[in-house]
Amino acid sequence: MTIAKIECWVFRAPIERPVAAAVGTMTNRPAVFVRVSATDGAWGWGEVFCNFPTVGAEHRARIMREIVAPLAEGTPSDRPADTWRQLTQRVRRMALQAGEPGPLAQVIAALDQALWDMQARRAGLPLWRLLADTPQADNRVRLYASGLGPEQVAETALAKQAEGYTAFKFKVGFQPDKDIADFEAIRAALGPRAQIMIDANQAWEPENAMRRIAALERYEPYWIEEPLAADEPLDTWRQLAESTPIPLAAGENIRDHANFDAAIQNGHLRFVQPDVAKWGGISGCVAVARRAEQxxxxxxxxxxxxxxxxxxxxxxxxxxGPAGLVEVDANPNPLREQVCPLTNLNDGWLHLPDTPGIGVEPDLAALARYLVAVA
Structure with missing residues (x-):
């Protein structure tokens, strides 16, 4: 049961309105889907982070085809965590030499996702059940509508509320007056008890972050995400956390177990947010998640x-288990909507299907209009 073949499809879906954040803007929705096949006929799917830079999707697909796939093919397909660790170690020096530890980690993360999907399909189980090690685990997840703004924040929130969402996150990190006006609008639209989070996308420098957060405290955000750059010193993060009653959230731009452990032990975070396509895949992120919750x-x-x-x-x-929330982008994206449609959302909760694996099988023919490359 070794890895026999790794395939990549690069997609770009046009959108009418750019998706903007303090860190950058997407003028289309890219995706790199990865299919890993094994010698026993099993297969699984993964996805590579590729939102930024604008050439990221094609670049990461080539990394998979020319660097990672040749290293992975012929290796065991039934031990995802071992394969993830071994590949990470094998490209370590290349990542340092090229200055690209992030892209290489993202490509390996997608391969790891695919191997876990494959394992669950082999077992005839949904992935959550294969991974579960707690009696609290079940097929329920609570979703929140993310990526609201920077325009029409209140209108988008109300539309998502009508779809069944009960928690919402919008973008800050723009001009102070705009951040305040957006929060006033969304709070007025959703009411005083709505669960509203804010995401600064690393926008603020340490010397002004406290002031920017203080101006938003009266609106009672549930958390403030990435108010500082991910690589700011831990002491700086802790000082910021101690200066505000608003809980801090971060993790999508943390890489490596040691850095996650340091952030968890530092005490500045209340919410930990690793990304399965940026680092670690399932293997790395489930370990971080368990340590965080412990x-x-x-x-x-x-x-x-x-x-x-x-x-x-x-x-x-x-x-x-059912604690925590899962982020769902509120912006249109056919590469999400056609691959993983979300139906029957009830009071913010979704029940995952009992389908083996991650429960999705992309219809490549239906997505062909968005295809820009195959690797």
């Missing part, structure tokens, strides 16, 4: 891509 923190997987990674993220959260 430390009394809440695991809320980050996701802002296509439907494969969303499905994997939901299964990962379900495996640890």
């Amino acid at each position: 430390a009394g923190l809440v695991f809320c997987p980050h996701w802002l891509g296509g439907g494969i990674g969303l499905a994997a993220s939901m299964h990962l959260r379900a495996a640890l």
Whole structure:
């Protein structure tokens, strides 16, 4: 049961309105879907993070084809965590030499997702059940509508509320007056008890973050995500956390177990948000999630891509029980909607299907209009 073949499809779906955040803007929705096949006929799907930079999707597909796939083919397909560790170690020096530890980690993360999907399909189980090691685990996940703004924040929130969402996250990190006006509008639209989070996307410098957060405290955000750059010193993060009653959230831009452990032990986070397509895949992120929850923190997987990674993220959260929330991008994206449609959302909760694996099988023929490359 070794890895026989690794295939990549690069998609770009046009959108009418760019998706903007403090860190950058997407003028289309990219995705890199990865299918791993094994010698016993089993297969599984993964997804690579590729939102940024604008050439990221094609670049990561070539990394998979020319660097990672030749290393992975012929290796065991039934021990995902071992394969992830071995591949990570094998490309370590190349990542340092090229200055690209992130892209290489993202490609390996997608391969790891696919191997876990494959394992669950072999077992005839949904992935959450294969991963579950707690009696609290079940097929329920609570979703929140993410990526609201920077325009029409209140209108988008109300539309998502009508779809069944009960928690919402919108973008800040723009001009102070706009951040305040957006929060006033969304709070007025949703009411005083609505669960509203804010995401600064690393926008603020340490010297002004306290002031920017203080101006938003009266609106009672449930958390503030990435108010600082992910690589700011831990002491700086802790000082910021101690300066505000608003809980801090981060994790999508943390890489490596040591860095996650340091962040968990530092005490500045209440919500830990690893991303299965940015680092670690299922193997790395489930380990981080378990350590975070053992430390009394809440695991809320980050996701802002296509439907494969969303499905994997939901299964990962379900495996640890019904606490926490799973991020669902509120912006239009056919590469998410056509691959992992979300139906029967009830009071913010979704029941995952009993389908083996992550429960999705991309219809490549239906997605062909968005295809830009095959690797």
